[in-house]
Amino acid sequence: MEILGISSQALFGQVLIGFINGAFYAMLSLGLAVIFGLLNIVNFAHGAQYMLGAFVTWMLLNYLGINYWLALVLAPVCVGLFGAMLERTMLQRIYKLDHIYGLLLTFGVALLLEGGFRQQFGVSGMPYAIPRELQGGQNLGFMFLPNYRAWVIVASVVVCASTWFLIEKTRLGSYLRAATENPKLVQAFGVNVPMMITLTYAFGAGLSALAGVMAAPIYQVSPVMGSNIIIVVFAVVVIGGMGSISGAIVSGFALGLIEGLTKVFYPEASSTVIFVVMAIVLLVKPAGLFGRTA
Amino acid sequence: MSFVVSERKAAPNLGSTSLRVLAVVAAGVLLAAAPFFVYPIFLMKALCFALFACAFNLLLGYGGLLSFGHAAYFGAAAYVCGYAAKTLGLTPELSILAGTAASALLGVGFGWLAIRRQGIYFSMITLALAQMVFFFCVQAPFTGGEDGMQAIPRGYLFGIIDLNNTLAMYVFVVAVFLIGFGIIWRTVDSPFGEVLRAIRDNEPRAISLGYKANRYKLLAFVLSAALAGLAGSTKALVFQLASLTDVHWAMSGEVVLMTLIGGMGTIFGPVVGAVIVVAMQNYLAHLGSWVMMIQGATFIACVLLFRAGIVGTIIHYLRARRGGSSGQA
Amino acid sequence: MLDVSKPVRLKVEGLNAYYGESHVLHGMNIEVGRGELVTLLGHNGAGKTSTLRAIMGLIRRNGSIRFDGDELARMPANRIARRGIGYVPEERGIFASLDTTENLLLPPVVKDGGMSIAEIHTLFPNLKERARSPGTKLSGGEQQMLAMARILRTGADFLLLDEVTEGLAPVIIEQIGVVIRLLKERGFTILLVEQNFPFAATVADRHYVVESGRVVDMVPNTALSNPDEVSRLHSYLGI
Structure with a gap:
């Protein structure tokens, strides 16, 4: 079977890869948006925390024999704790400063983490085996769907949807939204806002680590995986605007798909297409597709 | 914005002028004597990066715009200059001009896009656009991919002076640096620089005073990109190499670090910062x-404890001693 | 002047407060007894709103703020609220990203005895009708009622109300007056910042006059039958 001169296997294979990449973009830009909303910090360390999630997963297996399923819980908790510590010891001290300091500080954290893992593990990636339960795949006729990839898509959609629900539809989420608008007033109602900020950062870090765990069996676990993805995620966030949770999710998945399709029809541009889309969006709608403010 | 050690001077007073003259004389003596004590190649590298950092600081320190993608202009110019010298066989000064012009053009396009958003978005956009340039250079046939563009000939300056002579090359690099540095200094002190600072401190107010803020920002962006290109082109001739390192995001980070260490919004800060970072790379290579980790830790330390940078702190100290009279070092 | 039958709930002594470098309160002294309604009157910029913010812990301050025997001056805002102090800010503070019901349910319950949603809806019928509207789509009067309603739910029994009649139509002001008198009957203690002196006179027990960040006079509401007292107050307020 061929579509536009391209075999359906190749086409759907790339669409699938695009969707998987999109899942990671969505989870990362989601966390970035939540953190930016409350802390006013663009978390450059987000990619490094994603990398950290993958490495914790790898280390849990190779040093302690702890499997993927437990890592799915433990790695986000570890990275979340790391995030909480970072917020308490460093970020808390710069909220009153210009936004660029948040970017510079978290950039420093990202360099420190990436450098540390490079020193220890080198830049070439290390494999992480797909858990036994998810090996193999399904032949859907028009394409072969590996079970693990199907799991990543389902899990990431569930994670994104639950995060959206948590923020938009629950009481906890209403604290978060209110504190994003006016933290002092929310605190004057009796909510421990500083604690909430710490937990929010920890949550965002944990979310990126969760993405890292899911990524470990797909990509190589490598110190550079974080910096590679974070710049693309920044472009996604510029396109979607950081004002909207659903915007971050939708643009993440959509841009992953566009990237996948580009790989089929014009492979040379696949690494740059998201940046080109960003440039076009800046021309047409400078505030971003879902942006509330510029 | 209020993040820089700004020198809100009304008119240059005598004290600061004499201080500057002193600094210039000291720098001149240093530049003349240095090649007899330090490896010239190290000095040339430091000068290229100092110019790069000064160009970056023009945008950040005086325009309040944090570009996180200045490697694009530095690196693209290095490739274009290398191509002009190696493949087209142009003389070094023309090759450097070609590289600088290419960066200026890139700056026009990217600046025009990036100034559509402000603050932190501006930084993310410049970073993303620079990454696009990086991927382009990875794939483009003339860059030599992972190996980079090697054996770029230094050639004969104006067709006469052999730049393969290290001392000649050094003098040439000093001259390029002084020209670039002079342009920046002149710009900062000009009415254009005044308006740029006004926009940095309070953009809506500057607009309400009738200044077309975006035009000023774009002009500053292009000038900064062009000078970063001048630095990158010169660096390509010094090392006879243009490589992916020059366009990588880590290079964009390094120039931010140099400026942060030295002192944002000070004339000499980026020079001091560049020398420190280049030395750190050389001696800790x-x-x-570990170099990456040290850089990361330095970023953190600078942001948390030392935001004024070295030169900024010295200015504060001198100003406090002089009882608050304003001045610029 | 304080009625001896009413034990002091709030005693502010020598309170200084600052916005950044600027010093806005210079030794405020206020007392509010249980069940009392006390107003702070004065010109714009006299320090009335700053006094409420300082009590609430929203700006840098020093001095003494004793509340039910506890010292509040070093507590963060969230712990102050947990003592049972409800705050209605000057700008009303309705959240744009929350709908009316979410705004109403936002402040956590801090004490037993708060009003039920049903009671609140009886008191402010509009809020029931507009339950799903985004908070900022409400009219000014509805926003003001929402700002008050949401702290009545929490069980707070000491209210800091800032300019609750500002910019509202007379009929709405009257409605708010009814609510405030009802709250008084129920035993709430209220510290009210007001520009609208005629309104303040209909609800208050006592008035503090604030000038340049300190209290310059105190007039019991009962004294307002004396024309001399009234003209003295008017001269402060420049009416």
């Missing part, structure tokens, strides 16, 4: 990825 054998430590491998």
Whole structure:
């Protein structure tokens, strides 16, 4: 079977890869948006925390024999704790400063983490085996769907949807939204806002680590995986605007798909297409597709 | 914005002028004597990066715009200059001009896009656009991919002076640096620089005073990109190499670090910062990825404890001693 | 002047407060007894709103703020609220990203005895009708009622109300007056910042006059039958 001169296997294979990449973009830009909303910090360390999630997963297996399923819980908790510590010891001290300091500080954290893992593990990636339960795949006729990839898509959609629900539809989420608008007033109602900020950062870090765990069996676990993805995620966030949770999710998945399709029809541009889309969006709608403010 | 050690001077007073003259004389003596004590190649590298950092600081320190993608202009110029010298066989000064012009053009396009958003978005956009340039250079046939563009000939300056002579090359690099540095200094002190600072401190107010803020920002962006290109082109001739390192995001990070260490919004800060970072790279190179960690830790320390940078702190100290009279070092 | 039958709930002594470098309160002294309604009157910029913010812990301050025997001056805002102090800010503070019901349910319950949603809806019928509207789509009067309603739910029994009649139509002001008198009957203690002196006179027990960040006079509401007292107050307020 061929579509536009391209075999359906190749086409759907790339669409699938695009969707998987999109899942990671969505989870990362989601966390970035939540953190930016409350802390006013663009978390450059987000990619490094994603990398950290993958490495914790790898280390849990190779040093302690702890499997993927437990890592799915433990790695986000570890990275979340790391995030909480970072917020308490460093970020808390710069909220009153210009936004660029948040970017510079978290950039420093990202360099420190990436450098540390490079020193220890080198830049070439290390494999992480797909858990036994998810090996193999399904032949859907028009394409072969590996079970693990199907799991990543389902899990990431569930994670994104639950995060959206948590923020938009629950009481906890209403604290978060209110504190994003006016933290002092929310605190004057009796909510421990500083604690909430710490937990929010920890949550965002944990979310990126969760993405890292899911990524470990797909990509190589490598110190550079974080910096590679974070710049693309920044472009996604510029396109979607950081004002909207659903915007971050939708643009993440959509841009992953566009990237996948580009790989089929014009492979040379696949690494740059998201940046080109960003440039076009800046021309047409400078505030971003879902942006509330510029 | 209020993040820089700004020198809100009304008119240059005598004290600061004499201080500057002193600094210039000291720098001149240093530049003349240095090649007899330090490896010239190290000095040339430091000068290229100092110019790069000064160009970056023009945008950040005086325009309040944090570009996180200045490697694009530095690196693209290095490739274009290398191509002009190696493949087209142009003389070094023309090759450097070609590289600088290419960066200026890139700056026009990217600046025009990036100034559509402000603050932190501006930084993310410049970073993303620079990454696009990086991927382009990875794939483009003339860049030599992972190996980079090697054996770029230094050639004969104006067709006469052999730049393969290290001392000649050094003098040439000093001259390029002084020209670039002079342009920046002149710009900062000009009415254009005044308006740029006004926009940095309070953009809506500057607009309400009738200044077309975006035009000023774009002009500053292009000038900064062009001078970063001048630095990158010169660096390509010094090392006879243009490589992916020059366009990588880590290079964009390094120039931010240089400026931060030296002092944002000070004339000499980026020079001091560049010398420190280049020295750190040279002497710590054998430590491998420790350099990256040290840079990360330096970023953190600077942001938390030392935001004024070295030169900024010195200015504060001198100003406090002089009882608050304003001045610029 | 304080009625001896009413034990002091709030005693502010020598309170200084600052916005950044600027010093806005210069030794405020206020007392509010249980069940009392006390107003702070004065010109714009006299320090009335700053006094409420300082009590609430929203700006840098020093001095003494004793509340039910506890010292509040070093507590963060969230712990102050947990003592049972409800705050209605000057700008009303309705959240744009929350709908009316979410705004109403936002402040956590801090004490037993708060009003039920049903009671609140009886008191402010509009809020029931507009339950799903985004908070900022409400009219000014509805926003003001929402700002008050949401702290009545929490069980707070000491209210800091800032300019609750500002910019509202007379009929709405009257409605708010009814609510405030009802709250008084129920035993709430209220510290009210007001520009609208005629309104303040209909609800208050006592008035503090604030000038340049300190209290310059105190007039019991009962004294307002004396024309001399009234003209003295008017001269402060420049009416």
